[in-house]
Amino acid sequence: MRFSITDSKNKTFNLPINPKEFAIDAATDDKTVSVVKLGQINLIGDEKLKSIEIASTLPVKTKDVHYLSTTEVYKNGQTYLDKLTKLYKAKKPVRLVISDTKVTFKGIISEFKYGMADGFAEEYTYTLKIGEYKAHKAKKVKAKKKSKKVAKKGKSRSKPPKKISRGSKVIVNGRLHGDSAGRGPGMTERNATRKISLVAPKAKYPYHVATLSGGARGWVSKSAVKAV
Template sequence: VTHYLTANKLKSRAQDYLSLLIKLYKAKKPIRFVISSTAVSIKMTIARFTFGFKDGYADEYACTLSLREYRSYAAKRVKPKKKKKKVAKKGKTRSKSAVKVSRGSVVVATGSLYSTAVGGTKLNATVKNRTVKVMLISPNAKYPYYIQTLTNQPLGWISKANVRGS
């Protein structure tokens, strides 16, 4: 067995080395593990350290040392990503957003009128770009809007595609 030791100043007793290892083990702080003549230089912590006399021989200590690679950890401040604002290109205009049509809404209507809620009887009347008021709504019907004039004269039922909010 060949032992290599490089140190600027050697300790005089074996107990001094044991005391140093015990201190490092209890501190749970990283140490630098270096293998000379190689590129190995790793931060490590002492995971387990035991020592004692072997086979009753009181002049030499038997030690077991387990090392674990140290990985630093810290809380990081994370900033949310800023959303880029979309800028409309020059010359192009946006279409109007959809307006929710509800009972009492004043809308512009265009199309043929129907007299029953299910759209069974077509009236001989049409409206074209006429401002009207929605009086009833039947959400699942083919002609869901019952409209009347702004002076409260009933007109009839009209399809959803023909009604736009004003």
């Protein structure tokens, strides 16, 4: 069995001594909530990122060490430490493959500890932790420029008619009557400039017109007057 590490440039090296054990940490992002009349329930979440941790030793000098796990070794342990430190600082994905198993783990080295133990100066001890890496890429979205909409030129809206009320100046074209009911028809006005002196809104001839100086003329229909 070999423990092989491949860097982001596809260069591979084997660890000289296999760890006694390895462990893959897998979990889901579950949440516990309380439900009325049911109590606590478990909401199963999505899978969290996995991690794998190995701990082993590196001979200070690999020559004449009889317990190596591979024949392809560097001359000394410091070379391995330098390589692992470089991979740790690079913050780029690596792949750990364990032969004779289905373990092929791609991730970032999130933790690397090393030193010496038990006063033994012939080998380094180290712990290596790799966190799962999932490729992702941010997508840039360009903001759409707001187009300046120009209203199409159409027919101009006609001005609303002026409101006619008592005191309004009007042009009269129509027959004059003695009262608002239409009794006593008299003369007919032609483009005469007058003013409204009285208003009977519901009458047949609702407007009483007079000269601009105030002289009474008579009652006329609504259609006979036009505001000036």
